[in-house]
Amino acid sequence: MATVRLKKGFDIHLLGAIENKDIAFTSPAQSVAVVPDDFHGIIPRMEKKEGDAVAAGEPLYHDKNDEAIKVVAPVSGIVKEVRRGERRHINAIIISPEGNAAVTHDPQRPALDVLLASGLWVMLRQRPYDVVPSPGVRPRDIFVTAFDSAPLAPDLDVVLGDKSKFIAKGVEVLSGLTDGKVYIGTRKGQSIEATGAVVTTFVGPHPAGNVGVQAANTVPVNKGEVVWTLDIVTLARIGELFTTGKVSHDTVVAVDGEMVQQPRYVKTVMGADLATVLKNEAINVAQSRFISGNVLTGVKVEADQWLRAPYRHVTIIPENNDPDEFMGWAALSPNRFSIYRTFTTWLRGLGKPVSMDSRIKGGERAIVRTGEYDAMLPMDIYGEFLIKAIISGDIDKMEQLGIYEIAPEDFALAEFADTSKLELQRIVREGLDKLRAEMS
């Protein structure tokens, strides 16, 4: 088993970490939602309409360009509302849970068809572009990350629980879908039973758990190649599907962050409403920011909304805990957290848990300081030059500098650390979308 040591990056320690790994059970979700924006690259065409009954695992919609790609309901119930926004964009499909009807699949059928029909397909991502893979393209390799290194992130071993027994089957299924190998990236001390997969241990700070970082440090993605990426939980779900014929939509979610009184793991269902997940938590809604996911890559949600599909994590941080901070740029207090030595945080140690709110703490500027992005990106990529190429829309340069290897999440830590306060993830996403439109 190979070990890769990554030096670049940074572990941000926030207040509100989970201390014990017990899993709390909550009451069944009051409502469950599927948000099409979670599946980038898919344009929804509804199969169900408001008032229809659905079984768990039954398709709600498919992709406009490929009818075989289905997005399914995580629970059985009634489609209560298809919430639309501007230009009829579907913001959310809301289901009132009811009954126990569930769809079963025949594991003997071709694996690709089963994956597509089961709704697990849309949980996969492909590089380049960080979108839901296109079924017509056989990937060079498949990369699986077995841990999440983001701030306050859940321990995926806890999320997996007894589902880890399906990992071997998952590897077997995916091996049949690629001519290359299935790579699994683990952190130190984690043992994964997966015959047939190449297991690599990654030692180092965040973003060591990012699957793109792992791929770049094992077998990087080149122009013209396609790889799939997923995490170990999805891999276990695939294994379960091909063992039992059913997709499990149950999930364990880490609920943490400074505003949470009792940070803990909660067992619930994908897409569950936050009200149910956060039951028994007295949270000051007005002063909190609810994030489905982690503080770097997660999605801002409202307290009356739902868990988003790609994440097993809810972080709640203060929205703005010092609205009138006087001359913050002159602060000498070590409590004003900065990883740079221009502030005094480093004197008391950067490893101590800190409170951080959602303020940007500075105006957007041109890139001035050097090497900031590179220090947060453990890949053989000149991050700053790539970002500049994307901003200037230079497609050739983007390709040459390695845009095929990256996803927005890989730049999340750089976005946190950026003195110039540029929205790097948005810039990368726009660059990838532009390139994808250009290439198709």
Place this chain on the structure above:
Amino acid sequence: MNKIEPSFRPGGKLAKLESVYDGMETFLFTPNATSRSGAHIHDGNDLKRTMITVVVALIPALLFGMYNIGYQHYLAIGQSHVGWFTMFLYGLLALLPVIVVSYAVGLGIEFISAQIHHKEIQEGFLVTGILIPLIVPINTPLWMTAVATAFAVIFAKEVFGGTGMNIFNVALITRAFLFFAYPSRMSGDEAFVKLDSAFGMGGGTVVDTFTGATPLGQVATNVGDQLQVTNVLGEPISCLDAFIGYIPGSPGETSMIAILIGAAILLLTGIASWRIMCSVFVGGLGMAALVHALPSVTYPASMLDPMTQLCLGGFAFGAVFMATDPVTGARTTVGQYIYGLLIGVFAILIRVYNSGYPEGMMLAILLMNAFAPLIDHCVVSSNIKRRARRAATKE
């Protein structure tokens, strides 16, 4: 602030001052904006803090510069017995108008430019504004400084898009403009030692033996195979004098000690690239050693020993505060070594073999500013080639 805000927004009475209002508000209060997309938390550091830290690092050189202006003045009028505070006060009074002019002109242009483009006022000039008084000879008439600052801010910075977009170091362009536009005022006896009184303070008659040329100026015009470097009274200067800074020169550049304190602050806070800073010194030392090994009477500067070479003139100041400007320097790690090394080499090369310019640092940095993108291009190209090769071997 919130109460008066509406009048500054579009449609308000004072909408023309919107940028100024924003500038003041973000100066006084940390911006209230919370993240909309992407990362939900952000590091506490911003460009304001970064720039202010550089200004702090410049303070030792600034204070010593003030003191030295006074010291040289009282030495020249034969009153070297006055206390250090009198000297400092004289220097303060002499330098203050230059600082005021530099900031007033530069920030004025920044404010106007920001308002025209409806952008926030950017912080870049905070550093440039203090650099200019430190590198312009003290006897430069204020109007010249004003013209040069305006020229540099408009043509070296704003036309390129403002802070972070300029190709050449703005403060050095100011200096270069002065140097080429008014060469007679920038060198020789008259430029570096203030002889007349400052706001009525410190008047007196100049002693007969006075010579106001900087050590490097003297070296450049040296005749014969014996190098004679003297202070304003014609007494010899030791290497230690040059290290502490008791020599004529631009206000900020004379004291090696003050500059090294600044360097320590910049390196400790991680703002300046140690790669650039160290390699400038290495390049300079190497080149100085080389020319010293081949001394020649035709090029008297080649007779200076390498350490003295680095202590004199603007070499150290340029290496610490100018070459490390991230906007105009090389941005790749490898590129920074090359960039710094070449600045050091060229600075000494110009000093020694081009007697028209006794100080080579300014031109060396500006030259390398122009080449920095090329250096980076080469470094990045090797990454591109590596990637292309990787893709090719796969097929």
